[in-house]
Amino acid sequence: MSEDLKKYDKSLLQDLLKTMMRIRRFEEKAAQAYGLRKFGGFCHLYIGQEAVAAGSVAAVNLENDYIITAYRDHGHALAVGMSPDTVMAELFGRIDGCSRGKGGSMHLFDADKHFYGGHGIVGAHIPLAAGMALKIKYHEEPGVVLCFFGDGAIHQGSFHETLNMASVWKLPVVYICENNHYGMGTDFRRVSSQPQLYKMADSYRMAGREVNGMDALEVYDNVVEAASQVRQDNVPALIEMKTYRYQGHSMSDPAKYRTKDEVAEYKNQDPIVILKDRMTEAGLLDEQEYKKLDNEMKNAAKDSVEFAEKSKRPELKTMFEDVFA
Ligand SMILES: Cc1ncc(C[n+]2csc(CCOP(=O)(O)OP(=O)(O)O)c2C)c(N)n1
Numbered sequence: 001m002s003e004d005l006k007k008y009d010k011s012l013l014q015d016l017l018k019t020m021m022r023i024r025r026f027e028e029k030a031a032q033a034y035g036l037r038k039f040g041g042f043c044h045l046y047i048g049q050e051a052v053a054a055g056s057v058a059a060v061n062l063e064n065d066y067i068i069t070a071y072r073d074h075g076h077a078l079a080v081g082m083s084p085d086t087v088m089a090e091l092f093g094r095i096d097g098c099s100r101g102k103g104g105s106m107h108l109f110d111a112d113k114h115f116y117g118g119h120g121i122v123g124a125h126i127p128l129a130a131g132m133a134l135k136i137k138y139h140e141e142p143g144v145v146l147c148f149f150g151d152g153a154i155h156q157g158s159f160h161e162t163l164n165m166a167s168v169w170k171l172p173v174v175y176i177c178e179n180n181h182y183g184m185g186t187d188f189r190r191v192s193s194q195p196q197l198y199k200m201a202d203s204y205r206m207a208g209r210e211v212n213g214m215d216a217l218e219v220y221d222n223v224v225e226a227a228s229q230v231r232q233d234n235v236p237a238l239i240e241m242k243t244y245r246y247q248g249h250s251m252s253d254p255a256k257y258r259t260k261d262e263v264a265e266y267k268n269q270d271p272i273v274i275l276k277d278r279m280t281e282a283g284l285l286d287e288q289e290y291k292k293l294d295n296e297m298k299n300a301a302k303d304s305v306e307f308a309e310k311s312k313r314p315e316l317k318t319m320f321e322d323v324f325a
Contacts, residue, residue: 005282008217013279016058016216020050020272021297023075026084029301030074030091030105034251038309039092042120043105046075048246051271052178053079055219056146060227064143066114066136068129070150071106072178072245073118080115082108088304094311101314102322122183123149123156126175130162133171133236144172144227152183154197163204166236173236174226178213180245185257198240206236213241214269217278 005013027047034043046053053075057067062080069076077087082098090097091105099107108118116132119125129147136143153159154177166173177197181188189195201208207229211222219241226237244266248255255263279285 005278005284010284012058012220013275013284016051016054016220017272017275017279017285018293018297019054019058019079020216020275021294022084022300023047023050023053023078024272025294025297025301026078026087026304027074029305030088031247031251033088033092033305033308038305039104041093041104042071043091043251044072044249045245045247045251046072048266048271049178049180049213049243050075051216051219051275052148052176052213052241052243054271055216056148056176056223059220059223060144060146062114064141065227066116066132066143066145067148068116068125068132068145069118069148070122070125070153071118071120072150073106073108076148077108077110077115077118080110080113082110082113082115084300084304085307086110088301088308089311092308092311093313094308095314096307096311100318100322101311123153123158125149126153126156126158127162129173129175130166130169130171133166133173134169136172137170142231144174144230146174146176146223146227148176148178150183151177151179151181151188151192151197152186153177154200155183155191163200163206163236163238167204167206170234171236172230172234174223174230175236175238176223177238177240178243179240180243182245182249182257184249184253185255187257196240198238201238204236204238206238208238208240210240210242213243214266214271214274216271216275 027045057079067080086098090099093101095101098109106120129145133145198208198210212218226239230237
């Protein structure tokens with residue numbers, strides 16, 4: 001086990017672990033604040049899926065590359081380096097949030113960090129990713145777009161129309177399906193004529209691959225490879241990340257459509273524990289360092305709630321500012 005860690009920089013391993021822990025502790029605090037009714041509206045937690053955002057974002061260079069995602073977006077926002085304070089303030093609907101408190105949980109955005117959201121309509125951002133990739137191609141820039149979406153979105157017409165067009169136009173996009181097994185309460189196996197979702201790439205003459213999305217290093221390696229293939233061959237790619245969300249679809253979902261055993265099975269493959277154990281075995285981490293890091297992340301999450309609570313609510317007169325549709 002420890003042998004195969006040798007090919008990675010220690011700093012990469014530390015960053016991956018830190019990013020996943022930052023997301024986990026942030027989300028736990030967000031859930032707690034929501035439970036205490038400190039904020040309302042929609043809130044979709046990412047707990048369990050951390051390896052996908054952490055591993056994928058680490059695999060690209062956001063000087064040139066771009067990220068776009070759906071409404072389960074806290075993990076991607078933190079992985080691109082948005083501050084937990086800004087993200088929590090947005091959840092709380094406060095003016096120091098990235099969308100001045102008017103977007104909320106589903107509309108995180110940071111153009112400077114090449115993070116183009118946070119989108120609430122299932123599948124609607126899949127064509128937007130193609131548009132971003134067309135801009136990259138048109139201006140002969142070196143970047144690629146990583147476009148994240150759920151297994152539910154794969155059945156939308158927008159997915160199929162866009163993959164067809166992205167293939168014909170040879171656009172630099174890596175489409176990443178985070179298959180967390182459920183679209184709200186619907187098991188993907190009940191509604192997918194092809195349950196091996198990555199195989200849908202065949203229909204659009206692009207490379208498709210299936211990845212264990214609970215393993216940050218497997219995610220990292222595959223996104224590095226897929227992105228470099230996209231850059232080199234000028235064709236888009238599709239990756240299915242097999243992952244799992246520990247919480248319900250949103251804060252209002254008691255998740256009765258799955259068994260406790262199923263949830264426990266995936267908790268046994270926890271992405272943070274997997275990487276932590278491998279690093280410990282390889283002598284790159286000890287329990288004391290892990291505890292220190294964990295405390296750091298817990299404090300950052302706690303501070304973000306204090307920051308959000310201190311930030312003001314937007315004034316009523318600003319209600320129609322920044323509205324584009
Ligand atoms: C076009 C559209 N239809 C329905 C909804 C309601 N809706 C919100 S989330 C969701 C499930 C999507 O599941 P999936 O794409 O697998 O993403 P996950 O929640 O698993 O991350 C649905 C049906 C919506 N937001 N947009």
